[in-house]
Amino acid sequence: MPVISKLLIAAFLTCLSLAAYGEKLRIVTEPWAPYVYDDNGSMRGLDYETTVIVFQRLGVEVQWQFLPWKRCLAMLDQGHADGALDIFHSHERDALLLYPAEPLSAVEFVLFYANQRAHPAETLDDLRGLTVGTSPGYLYGEAFSGSTAFTREPAPSHEANFGKLMLGRVDMVVTDRRVGQHLIKELGLEGKVSQAPWVVSRQQQFLAVRRGAGMDLLVQRFAAELKRFKQEPAYAALSAKYGGSQVQTGTVSASGYTVEQQESSAQ
Template sequence: MSAFNRLVCLLLLACLSPLAQAERLRLVSDDWAPYIYRQYGRPAGIDHEVVSEVFKRLGVEVDWQFLPWKRCLAMVEQGLADGIMDTFHVGERESYLIYASEPLSTVEFVLYQANARPHPVQRLDDLAGLRIGTSPGYTYGNALDDSTRLHREDAPTHEANFGKLMLGRIDLLITDRRAGRYLRQQLGLQDSVRELPLVIERQPQFLGLARKPGREALARAFSEELQRFKLEPAYAALAARYTQAAEDFLDTVEQHDRSTPR
């Protein structure tokens, strides 16, 4: 780190409110594997590890709490939580959220269908009249959010959406590509559920902090340190570990698919 960058970081930290320095931050999220999720009762995931490391370098301690997504947003809006993980930069949330400018990761929303009930979907217009499994409080991009030709059906969890898909209570579900692949494997649905190639939306994910005194400085300090961390071998090793795990999983799925008759 250059002397100038060290000075900038120190000045930003000096601007943090006594509250942020003296107390632990309470960050909320829903289960959003592989980005952040509970594993054996403890938080895990690549974005969890990244945020934990950055705040450790800033001398800020963090408590983690997992809740349904709409409740996470309400907790931050009501001042009952200090921040939220992996949120999109949505204009309506700026009244109560301060976004760290450096993204944590990027998601790709895609569709999943039950192999027993295929739907020929190649573009968004093909979703007209179909029941699409969604999550409460999630935004999937203007094209889908503003559409009046499809029917959104919320489920309390991502797992519940896969269950509804298998029962035929929805026609398709939408979720992030990595999250969908992770859950499909966890639920043992590799032979029953297919990922469609159409990408509905790509969105960067950010750390959002509650609008409280000193949080603008904390968001700037977090972004500066995250940018530095991304240039270090430690970040590359972390990303490689999760990438390798995903590639190993996909290789297993592809080998299984090749051995399964069509």
């Protein structure tokens, strides 16, 4: 039997096994607009909607749950979740998780500051003596995470980080560029928050699943279908819908995307 036929049969049996027990693939994630978020009771976002479409094409039913990111990681470790949406690849998790060859999206971690206390950082050294708001469980790269030049202060949510920024409790906030733009708009911070020019790190986001019977084949099928979908006009429309354009550094105007939220690299 050809290898491709064996892979398809094995993947089909995996999905069939889930259905036979009335089970769904349990996926956890943290709200991370515009990639995944709750919009008045409806889940939306570029990566969420992309994943839903891919799993529908594969015939896999999914049960979704929003949790703080550290709780998502604990659920994976404890076996209470089958996978996580928008997780960064970490070699430390290779023994636990399987990552598709095709990423869902790419994030760019940048810094935001309040215009009243401007810190237009261009290098890591420019953070010396400052306090930077972070998100628990997120990986921002070795240089940033290992530096002793500044203080990292976590907050329970991305919104809380920006609230602390406006109150002067932190000097800067680190988060994804597109997430930051989204939050600035949602929180009404146009003209009050700016983006520093320095890019802290770039990361790819994945839909990763726990290792288990048949999961490696499911991951292969997911990657192949995701790659196909990304070539379609429907994906281009989704990307444009959720802020494919970039905003200039400096003060964000009301006419552009504005600023906000998230983690990750653990993410």
